[in-house]
Amino acid sequence: MYWNEHYECMPREQLEEVQLKRLKKVVERVFYNVPFYRSKFQEAGLEPSDIKTVADLQKLPFTTKQDLRDNYPFGMFATPMTDIVRVHASSGTTGKPTVVGYTRTDLNTWAEIIARALTCAGTTKDSVIQIAYGYGLFTGGLGVHYGAERVGASVIPISGGNTQRQLMIMKDFGTTVLACTPSYAVYLAETLEKMGEDRANFKLKYGIFGAEPWSEKMRQELEKRLEISAVDIYGLSEVIGPGVACECQEKQGLHIFDDHFIPEIIDPVTGETLPEGEKGELVFTTLTKEGFPVIRYRTRDLSILTKEPCACGRTHIRMHKVFGRTDDMLVIRGVNVFPSQIETAILEVGETEPHYLLIVDRVGSLDELEIQVEVSPKMFSDKVRGLEDLERKIQHHIQSLLGIAAKVKLVEPHSLPRSEGKAKRIIDRRRI
Template identity: 70%
Template sequence: MYWNERYECMPEAELQELQLERLQATVRRAFFDVPFYRRAFQEIGLEPGDIKSLDDLQRLPFTTKQDLRDNYPYGMFAVPMSEIVRIHSSSGTTGKPTVVGYTRHDIDVWSELMARALVCGGATRHDIIQNAYGYGLFTGGLGIHYGSERLGASVIPISGGNTKRQVMIMKDYGSTVLTCTPSYALHIAEVMAEMGIKPEEIKLRCGIFGAEPWSESMRQEIEKRLGISAVDIYGLSEVIGPGVGIECQEKNGLHIFADHFLIEIIDPVTGKQLPPGQRGELVITSLTKEALPVIRYRTRDITSLIPGPCPCGRTHPRVARFTGRTDDMLIIRGVNVFPSQVESVLLEMGGTEPHYLLIVDRQGSLDTLEIKVEVSETLFSDKVRRLEDLEKRLRHELESTLGISVKVTLVEPKSIQRSEGKAVRVIDKRKI
């Protein structure tokens, strides 16, 4: 089953021709319409006309998240604001958020890609899609939503949270497809079991899960508990949102929609391209984006190219499931968390030593974050109430900054192990 067989199964030579044509157009627009790119190209003496083959992609400079931040909020846009019909943004967790914009055409492309992804993942227009991704600035909710409508399925825009209601709606409305983070899917399964509802009592048949790394064993667990077929979907707001890539029914790697995105796997240290099979950082160049073209965007996601054609018939390249990040960012329940955010909250609160430890674990199916904070003398009180207040205040501040619930544990000074060199700020006990 394909949504757009002509493009999804395009012969490789034809696909490459299309990619080159689109790459050249993107580079031209970036050069002429985005001062950042023009400067970056000029610095290395590169002109749009120099891109004569797909191999020339390697001559282009990289773009990083920092570049988007430096040009906050709209500096990277290649069109005037009058052309922008939608704005999304990251949570702004490590400082300034990254802001992304879409033209009407971008939304159209995104909807097309999401429709493809949904079909690739097993959905049809006859499905009732329960979309439990968060709606709002986060691209997950609206991305899936538009794709579902484009597909012609019935979308239930329930957004995340209120798990009992999710289960009730799933059962009563007869949802057949669930879209959310994999950890939330498992949580729904748990709550469903607690409510005494068996997988046979619901009509759910497939799940499209993403926005955080998950393992093959987690897939099996979700499939068993919900009685469904589950696939992994990939995307990032800087590139477009969900729908950059998705697993097909073969469940052996994610197809990246190559008529819209050109991918490379590079060595994150040297920046050199790596051959198929070797793990490295995924780098994406957008081929059709109007509002925010990205040239060789460093995703910081670690994966590898899977060599050879896929039995599903799609000619678009596949990448292996993601195994990690190149930086210290943690993805907890689909939310990006940086240890540095914790540090800044602690410093702002005062009174606490900037010695802390993040302990990430998975209880049942939900990621948990415990933050141990050393209590300094200035903060200490012989009254329990005062310390509990402190814990509460810290928790509140951290939760509002990180956007996820945390458990704050006050610990004795020097009880968090000091390390020589780079401080160990994170213990990730999750088995992904």
């Protein structure tokens, strides 16, 4: 099932022609409309006419989160405000939020790619989709919303939070597709089990989860517990929002809708473009956006790209599930550690629910990592030795997987903070 077979299954050579045509246009657009890009290009001695092939993209300078902050709020917009029909903003963990703007054409493009993603996930016009992403400045809720309407599904715009009510509506309205963050999906599964509801009363079949990295193990866990098929959807507000890429039912990487966005993988340290198949930082250039185009935007997400054809028939380039972010990458005693790796290790050892918290501290001159893991009722035994064994097993597993010694501490169920949006997994207490 495709939403737009023409573009989704277009032969690569033909697709690259489309890309080049669009790339030339967007480079011109930012050069003549956004002072930031014009001066950056001029500093590098570049003119729009220097873009003759898609590979020439590599000559252009990167755009970073800091650049967007420096031009807060509307400095990066490439159209007058009169043409902007919507703004969104990403949560500012440090300082001011990042503001993005959409023209009517942009909203149309967004709905189109979300429609593709939802179709990948199993949504049809007969689906009942519950959108439990937050609605508001965050792109998750409204982004998925308009795509779901485009598909023609029955949309439940419930937004995030109020878990009991989510489940009541899921049952009573016969929800077939759930869209939310993976950590919230775990929370929903947990609450469902706790309520002792009979799964037969639910019609849920598909999940489309994103907005934070999650592991393959977590997919298996969610698919088992919710009895669904779950796919990963990727996106970021700076590029357009959710729907930049999505897995199909093959679950062999996420299809990047690359008639709209050109991805690159670079070495996060040197900035050098890496060949296909190598792991590095994802960089995106938007090809069709009018209001807020970005050129070589550094996402800080780590992934791998492949042009290998997918069994589903789509020819879009695929990205590996995000391994983690370069900025929540922890460097512990010189070792790069991602929360997703720890998550995998915990899941492989016990039947532990993936609720954990990483606490990094510096004792003397040494970094110490403590991993707090909630004891699930399932794994609790009356025997102290069994629990101590579990702590040790997780410890050994992390040691062999990551090569670092971590202190594992079992904590009571539900004692770690729950989020209804993105999960908070790290507390870094180091003062360096």
